[in-house]
Amino acid sequence: MSRPLRLAGLAVFLLAVFLAVPLAIKAAGRTDFYYTLSSVALLAIASSGVWLMFYIGRINIGQGAFALMGGYVSAILVTSAGISFWLSLPLAGVFCTAVSILVGLPILRLRGVYFAMVTLVLTEVARLLALALPITNGAKGITSIPAPGAIGAFGITLVPAFDTFAERNIAFYYLSTIMMTLCFAALYRLVHSRIGRIFVAMQQNEELASSMGVNVPAMRILAYAISSFLGGVAGAIFIAIAQSIYPSSFTVNDSINFMLNCFVGGLRYVFGPMLGTLVLYFGWDLLFAIGEYQLLIYSGVMVLLMLVLPNGLLSIRFHSWQRSSHKT
């Protein structure tokens, strides 16, 4: 994509998200959509981590574990140590990164279903640990987590405390969408850089990449670290919205959903997880009105989508671009 086209696309996107959507919501009076869209944004961030793992050729069904971990780290730091939410956010991310490096060292050599199953186990392990460890307060979880405070510098308030907003959800909407934009911008850059090409080479043929001088084990860990960081940050913000966290806040189902979001959007496209999350999450929400048939129709449509568009939604538009360079 040419530079001017890219910038135009970004401008349109930003306008839509920060201006058009709030206006539309105000007009329609559906302020509950703020919560829905915040969730979409955060889940998209977590899904993008999973997408990155697909990009290097690994099936990661363990993102739920890091979302849970990030959420707990933030919750514990805010409630027990009195640390501001804003500081706890990067700390949660870094904690998850550290854990992922430790865990990744032995398991990233595994491929295919073996890796997938191990990560599935990880999600369960996280939940069981949250139940068992004293610091996480077991099944009772951590509740009454205060809303994020203000950020100020030199006496000027840059970001007002979230309590002061008439509609707290609006503040979280902006926070979530800004984070999502940053996340996808960073990933877009990553994928189009030399690192991105190394990742593609690894996904296609790890031995060949090695024989060309790529330190494959190290690059795998890099991808996993980034993925887990994203999961942790998304989880932390999610918990801030919910103001409580339990061992069941993120389960195996969430891990699977992150995966499905990537797939529905299209595994080849960096914006795939964003689109996939939007479609699947919004779709699920909209189907709520159908009552008991919600899951049936939802999963039915999902399976249908997989049959008709096995390479994801974005594969329709970008089909013609497959011919040119491998940049997508």
Added chain:
Amino acid sequence: MEQVVANGLYLGAQYALVALGLTLIFALMNVLNFAHGQMYVLGGFVTYEIYGQLHLPFVVALLASAITLAVLGGLIERFLFRTVIKRSVREESTMLLAAGIAYFLDAVILLLFGEKQRGVPKIVSGVLRAGDIIMPYDRIVVGGLAILFIVGFILMMQYTKPGRAMRALAQDRIAAQLMGVPVEFYSFLGFALGAMLAGLVGGLLVTITGVNSGIGGPISLKAFLMVMIGGAGVVGGAIAGGFILGMLESVGLTVLHAYGDITYLVIFAALLIFLAIRPNGLMGKPWG
């Protein structure tokens, strides 16, 4: 002590049968059947309806479970998996399709059978007392049937023509094709067979532990565990994995009971360490 072993054996036999179905599907199609747990649940409900509600003989109910799941498995392979495999660029697609199907089956089960826990009358009442071991007769019957089915399965794979064809397919798809094995037909058959096995265990265990719509996911997870322990794609691995998990559960529940509900935490932790040393399980074939 012997009680623990006896329980472990009985559980192990059931689990092994579940793992066999999963590993068969994996061996033939390189697909991790996410919906395996749901197939088990469906089998349980069919038996519940036919044996528990219609009061037909247990054998009939079991047969019904087997046939229902075999047909369902075949349909899923023929119309869903085959399409996606042909049209998708990435090999992960089948796993994701299986996840979607798992959700769909969950929905269907919930709509057809509701949320409540269901049970059926015991097939055999009474309890065996042999030395220190106390074992209800129905568990012995169910365990025995499971072992019978496992043996039958192994014999079929070793000595019948379809069995040999499927083994050839599992070993080397292209070579099998070159030798004239109709690979599409046997993938179809294998998937149906794998689903049938899951349904059989569901039907067997509904007489002991009952069934409810929510246990599909956890059963799938357990099946994955067994396959991880024993190694994917190998019959011996599935059986080993099944019995090992059965034993571990039995031991864990008795020994670790004092420390609370940490049996599975310990199993998981041990598994992660084990996989770090032997990534492909005890007997598995390496991926890719």
Added chain:
Amino acid sequence: MTPILQVKALTKQFGGLVAVNDVSFDVQPNEILSVIGPNGAGKSTIFKLISSFLRPTRGEVLFKGERISGLAPHIVARKGVVRTFQETTIFKGLTARDSVIVAHHLRSRASLIGYYCETGFARRDEEAFGRSSDEILDFLGLGEVKNEIASNLPHGHLRALGIAIGLAASPQVLLLDEPFAGMNHEETSHAVGLVRAVRQRGVTVLLVEHDMAAVMKISDRIVVINFGSKIAEGTPAQIQQNDRVIEAYLGVEDESIGF
């Protein structure tokens, strides 16, 4: 002349099976040396040991006097010992030209942050790599097809592309894994020409091969392996006379021995 590559007492055991047994030989700079032997003789294993995709049970491999066996494969590649692959699974979705450009990228030595933030650098590098890729592709006769998607290329071109990717890595020693496998007479002649051209660039070539005719035509020296052990070493003429070699290949049709 000091050998550029030295294989010393190389042994590899898989459980009870000894795949490679105490094999030693030297490779001289800029020569073409072939390792041959009947099926299952252990040639592939030796190949993987030299390129460090396997760790030896005993023995070592030295490159310019420095031990490379046991090092991570990507480090060995960076030092200048580059291997190609038998299954021509290259980067399927990329064009031939892009594949070779990517191979250049992977060898560039900037830091990761540099990779991420690349701006002006990237474009200049891209152009330089592009020129280099064009040169290599033309050199190997792939100039016509360089903008074709790699997976669309016919068999012979894919092999040449594999070599092109290897060359992009600026190797001092290029390890070719059965470069003539499955080729007919015409394709083999063409491939022989390519390997000779590669040597002319100053690269030392070590190849593992099954096709005797091609090997006899192209090699400066030959090492013969059977049942994991070296049974002969010498020039093609010497090997053709060697009784042990003839014995090892007994039962194989004369055509393929190519005497």
